[in-house]
Amino acid sequence: MFEVKAEVIASKKITKDIYSIKILSPEISENAVPGQFVHLKCGEDKSFILRRPFSIHRVDGKTFELLFEVVGKGTRWLSEAKSHLTLDILGPIGRGFSIGDNLKSVMFVVGGMGVAPLVFLSDQLIKRKVKLYVAIGATTKDRLLYFMDLKRISYKIFVSTDDGTCGQKGFVTDLLNNALNTVKPEQIYACGPRAVLRKTAEISKELKIPCEVSMVERMACGIGACLGCACKTKGKTNGDFEYKRVCVDGPVFDAEEVVWS
Amino acid sequence: MFEVKAEVIASKKITKDIYSIKILSPEISENAVPGQFVHLKCGEDKSFILRRPFSIHRVDGKTFELLFEVVGKGTRWLSEAKSHLTLDILGPIGRGFSIGDNLKSVMFVVGGMGVAPLVFLSDQLIKRKVKLYVAIGATTKDRLLYFMDLKRISYKIFVSTDDGTCGQKGFVTDLLNNALNTVKPEQIYACGPRAVLRKTAEISKELKIPCEVSMVERMACGIGACLGCACKTKGKTNGDFEYKRVCVDGPVFDAEEVVWS
Amino acid sequence: MRSGLAVDIAGIKMKNPLMTASGTFASGREYSKLIDISRLGAIVVKGVTLKEKKGNPPPRICETPSGILNSIGLQNKGVNYFVEEDLPFLRKQKIPVIVNVAGSTIEEYLGVIERINGVHGISGIELNISCPNVKEGGMIFGSDPKMAAKIVKKAKSVAEAPLIVKLTPNVMDICEVASAVVEAGADALSLINSVLGMAIDVKTFRPRLATTLGGLSGPAIKPIALRMVWDVARTVDVPIIGMGGISCLEDAIEFFLAGATAVAVGTANFINPKITVEIIDGLETFLEERGMKSMDELIGKLKV
Amino acid sequence: MRSGLAVDIAGIKMKNPLMTASGTFASGREYSKLIDISRLGAIVVKGVTLKEKKGNPPPRICETPSGILNSIGLQNKGVNYFVEEDLPFLRKQKIPVIVNVAGSTIEEYLGVIERINGVHGISGIELNISCPNVKEGGMIFGSDPKMAAKIVKKAKSVAEAPLIVKLTPNVMDICEVASAVVEAGADALSLINSVLGMAIDVKTFRPRLATTLGGLSGPAIKPIALRMVWDVARTVDVPIIGMGGISCLEDAIEFFLAGATAVAVGTANFINPKITVEIIDGLETFLEERGMKSMDELIGKLKV
């Protein structure tokens, strides 16, 4: 992990409220693995605002990209960051996705913004010639981010939208059971709202497919010191539990490890 | 008094840490009298920072100017305000300098940034063909703001700097007694640090020259409601006192009215 | 204005739940140049004492992170001046006027109440037993449940208008004081007054306020105020006027959810003089968008 | 490093007066990746209990104006784990290590103290009778002067290392508690712990913290903390560790002027991990520029 002052190289509006930003940092770019995140200072020098966590969306040489949605003051500020602005960034942080050595086929379960880290992961999987299936859902057609890219690189793609404007009407997990009747991935990676992760965990457990989920929690320090970002996980003995830190013990957890209740 | 959203027309660095800014607002410009001030929101929309008071430095048609020194976060922000930025301003506020109907000659006593409202006042006095004397002081030569302009329009100018880089070494009030031996203004207007105002008040009382001083105090509301900006003044009966509001009862007070202790 | 925003504080009927916090709005005259103050749910005036009070020496104001410290010290011209000079203007606004009553002895409090009893145009009394900026009275009365109950009981026996008691946050257990004053007859509570604080100028090594200590207000104290409103709302059965750091619609809604029947805006007026009416407009839209018919669907509706 | 920055807290010799606030720096390992923690005056570790404590459910953090609310709930793996797993790393830093001791019963506090008695590498004990985020113990002990004195007396009779007592701001009169615990044997005081607060999500109508209430920290509480340090410093004769909202050099200086012998930085670490060492560097320059030879020329030197 590094603390760097890194320059914004480019920034782009993807669709309403969704932006991507490209940042120059050899330290972070060259050390990052898919699933890791950066912890970023938003706002002017003197303003007191906690850093905000963002998944590493894509890496290209000495640069990396973030993909984010404007939901509050931090992301609003970031959406206005222009080229040449210097950002204060901690990263790369956390446990990323684990990619088994002889992995042949995987399925992504993507809910909304959950696509962000999975694009980085897909780049690595494609390099390794892993067969990719994708189940992707969003509230509406316009929010199906990277849909065409994922369609192009995946062997098969399953789509849902809450309002039915594209693919099946409903949640992405509604079509997961059906999808898993037709394709048999060796591994599932899920990223999205908690409800999506939870349901995916259930289904993959039933079908005995290993599954990793990328958890989201409010963070303060982002480096493992404050214990703010608790995720309830199974303890060493049966029935016991332990709060792990999403920032450094995760954000990617084995779905079986998480206590969802 | 108005609350206006007014556009910055121009902004200029005068010297180290000192800036002027020109603002378009017919409401404020056309209603202002010398000595009044505006109460200005500094900082981005959502940041919580009290408004800051600034004297109206100059008026030209529908525009007015401020002259200010960067001393903290509010003035720093204002120094970075670019043309076209919209400012949230309350003004014009307060009791300005009173100019007697048949006034023939006046003296300015200026300490440092105190020059700001006196430039506006001088414009009006010159129009009325009042004879102007100026006693001006600053820490050092570079801080003698508007010195050449004041020199040009004044009948006689007396100068001091704390470090002796221009004029007499010492405070402006040190040369005031001497100055008032040579010139006999009917009225004194003083603006600057409290020590300058106080000493000027003493001298003018001794010499029985009417004197008005422009007071400075921390402000919250700036419109007379919070009683934050107290200035100790003489009460109705002997020995009694009353806290008046610098924002609306001042900022210009009769020097005799103020309790200086 | 829809009647959906209407609330009732101990018989004081307000067309909406937005009030001004005492001492931040004087008697409304100044702000009436910038907003239509007749749109307010009610106006709470600056603390009034029996005789003129000069207040504390300057500096009286300083800024802190997301807040301000003040040490005004209840400067006011006394209750007679208020009734004769300020009230006529307020009456014309046709909104409830609530008088913040202060004093350094119980007798003084009672004297003010007696003077305003029956005076036309006064809808309520806010008993200020929580001012942190005076040496005598104020917070001292409000910190001790027994003392607080004693003064409230006497005030209640004299007061003709509904009696709202304003509580200080500078206590260990605000619920204890709240219960005591409600028991003693308070018709409603308002909280919180400012929090004791201090700031130092590191250039001069001097306190930033002439009085050294002052009252902290503004967004910085919002989490503290909200916690206290929530605790008190579950403890007593009288309506609560919530305040402390409210500076936007969302802040106000937090207080309603926590159990406040009405809210007061203080320090935020200094930054945005239009904030009260903006919150009124925003609140109307908020209820409308959610199909809520009255404030009852919001007040105390925190989901825990 | 100049010796001019050196201070002594009840026999704990520190090369400079900058410490970390308990619970914001874990046991230093995480931050050691970003700064040279051996430069700190001392490190105060996260609260340690006798047995493992699981802590509170998430969300445990939320942001407020110039502050944060937390409800960690003293999650830690117990004193044995601390001594065996964390301490060896800390010993290598060659700076004083102060253990923040917590518990839900007096026996538990004493148990922790006994376990660390005589353990090499522990320079002091910070008795945490002020945690707002646990149902039992914590703040309850620290709010009542008698209870506080009782536990301090017992702790003092057992403790081999200097005993620092950490006070809660959630009281009416912190001086009363301070006097009681000093009387009972406290060698030093640290203040303040976080202030009870709350925040609500107006979209979901739910509290932002799973526990509803949490502890407010960060710049928002600085005026409150400073006021308490100033009051306590004039009341008791033991050294004070000041904390609450320190996020830059000027903030630290305010606390020294108010009477703190050392200061601790908490929440600000989360935003700028280098803040402690930046303040150390800044403080050295500050003294130098003013020709001050030691911290004594700064501590308590407020001009009133």
Ligand SMILES: Cc1cc2nc3c(=O)[nH]c(=O)nc-3n(C[C@H](O)[C@H](O)[C@H](O)COP(=O)(O)OP(=O)(O)OC[C@H]3O[C@@H](n4cnc5c(N)ncnc54)[C@H](O)[C@@H]3O)c2cc1C
């Ligand atoms: C490991 C991790 C990776 C993330 N990666 C991405 C990403 O790649 N792209 C992206 O758009 N977002 C990502 N997020 C979420 C992102 O951190 C939040 O959206 C951001 O912090 C919001 O900041 P804000 O100031 O704009 O919103 P705020 O004003 O702080 O809050 C607005 C609303 O956003 C939600 N929110 C805020 N912070 C969080 C958080 N930490 N976790 C969950 N919900 C939150 C809450 O509902 C809140 O009410 C990630 C979060 C985590 C923990």
Ligand SMILES: Cc1cc2nc3c(=O)[nH]c(=O)nc-3n(C[C@H](O)[C@H](O)[C@H](O)COP(=O)(O)OP(=O)(O)OC[C@H]3O[C@@H](n4cnc5c(N)ncnc54)[C@H](O)[C@@H]3O)c2cc1C
């Ligand atoms: C009626 C009036 C007219 C003024 N006119 C001018 C003007 O024309 N040009 C100009 O440069 N300044 C003027 N001032 C002072 C100006 O308001 C302050 O310099 C400004 O508010 C500082 O804001 P800041 O955020 O930069 O500083 P802050 O960060 O708030 O404070 C930095 C330091 O500046 C000083 N300071 C801040 N505010 C005030 C204040 N209200 N009064 C006195 N000292 C203060 C204090 O020493 C403080 O420590 C005027 C003040 C008043 C009351």
Ligand SMILES: Cc1cc2nc3c(=O)[nH]c(=O)nc-3n(C[C@H](O)[C@H](O)[C@H](O)COP(=O)(O)O)c2cc1C
């Ligand atoms: C300048 C100022 C003056 C105040 N004067 C009074 C007063 O006279 N009586 C009173 O009960 N409260 C007084 N208060 C407290 C406010 O009414 C309010 O309780 C407090 O400021 C918290 O609300 P806020 O954060 O919205 O300002 C005053 C507050 C300020 C800032």
Ligand SMILES: Cc1cc2nc3c(=O)[nH]c(=O)nc-3n(C[C@H](O)[C@H](O)[C@H](O)COP(=O)(O)O)c2cc1C
């Ligand atoms: C996340 C977090 C965890 C904390 N844990 C502890 C703790 O275990 N023991 C303790 O005495 N104080 C704890 N505190 C309180 C801090 O040590 C400190 O007293 C308080 O945060 C005020 O300082 P600050 O504003 O600089 O953070 C914690 C504070 C935070 C923010």
Ligand code: FES
């Ligand atoms: S955010 Fe601090 S431990 Fe994870």
Ligand code: FES
């Ligand atoms: S600043 Fe509020 S009365 Fe003058």
